[in-house]
Amino acid sequence: MKQRPHALIFDMDGLLLDTEGVYKRSWTVAAAGLGYDLTDTLYLSLIGITIADCEKCLVESFGQDFPLEQFRADARSRYEDIVLAEGIPLKPGVCTLLDWAAVLDLPCGIGTSTVTEEARHRLKHHGILDHFAAVIGGDQVIHGKPDPEIYLKVAQALKQEPEHCLVFEDAHSGVRAARAAGMSVALIPDLLPSTEEIAALTCGVFVSLDGTADWLKTLPAGRP
Structure with a gap:
């Protein structure tokens, strides 16, 4: 330029x-609580894309049995708790x-x-x-x-x-x-x-x- x-x-x-660190913490813990390992490599592949595309990638990675709605609610709750406690x-x-x-x-x-x-x-x-x-x-x-x-x-x-x-x-x-x-x-x-x-x-x-x-x-x- x-x-x-x-x-x-x-x-x-x-x-x-x-915000990315907060998202990573909340998503990783939410996935672990459901018995899934959201690795650093997988999480980094989700950066910068829409939530819908992120969720599609999670299902593709973890399988059709991945409880997406439960993950979504838990991740959101954990994200809001971190924001309330620490701010962004x-x-x-x-x-x-x-x-x-x-x-x-x-x-x-x-x-x-x-x-x-x-x-x-x-x-x-x-x-x-x-x-x-x-x-x-x-x-x-x-x-x-x-x-x-x-x-x-x-x-x-x-x-x-x-x-x-x-x-x-x-x-x-x-x-x-x-x-x-x-x-x-x-x-x-x-x-x-x-x-x-x-x-x-x-x-x-x-x-x-x-x-x-x-x-x-x-x-x-x-x-x-």
């Missing part, structure tokens, strides 16, 4: 909100980047596999919902990431051409979705490390969103 983007699009879980912090650099975008009047949007209303609730809880002109959740698309549908919908909502959008992602499926949408993408890995293949699809791999703000400041402004 040689010029500043005209819009910024963000994933949410694992990128803006430090913002990831480093979130406010810095969003404040910088606001100063430059760069429109921002969310493209998350989380259900829209839950995503809006979490963003509002952290006081950052007003930074986003569009929030598109996994319930608003037919095909989840790595399909480009969700990011194309965010660009449309922001009234921006895909090639002028920059996506921030922590998941490999999200990187692939952004590139399939014709967008540039910056990767900030969370639980899932980068690989040579994924890094080659990005315009940069960063430790945190703080690093992306500093990088964007060095880029010349493009046409409005």
Whole structure:
């Protein structure tokens, strides 16, 4: 990327909100309580895809007898207990980047596999919902990431051409979705490390969103 983007699009879980570790703990314990071993390898394969796709993968891995409804309820209960006891912090650099975008009047949007209303609730809880002109959740698309549908919908909502959008992602499926949408993408890995293949699809791999703000400041402004 040689010029500043005209819009910024963000994933949410694992990128803006430090949720992936909470999901991993609650899902692993819930599976174990039912007699199933949710390994690190299996869990990492679920990062960045919709809940429906995650559940499909679990059934494929554990078999048709896997008690999905019981797992879903137990995992949700354990997740909420952890959140109530510990909270969910913002990831480093979130406010810095969003404040910088606001100063430059760069429109921002969310493209998350989380259900829209839950995503809006979490963003509002952290006081950052007003930074986003569009929030598109996994319930608003037919095909989840790595399909480009969700990011194309965010660009449309922001009234921006895909090639002028920059996506921030922590998941490999999200990187692939952004590139399939014709967008540039910056990767900030969370639980899932980068690989040579994924890094080659990005315009940069960063430790945190703080690093992306500093990088964007060095880029010349493009046409409005």
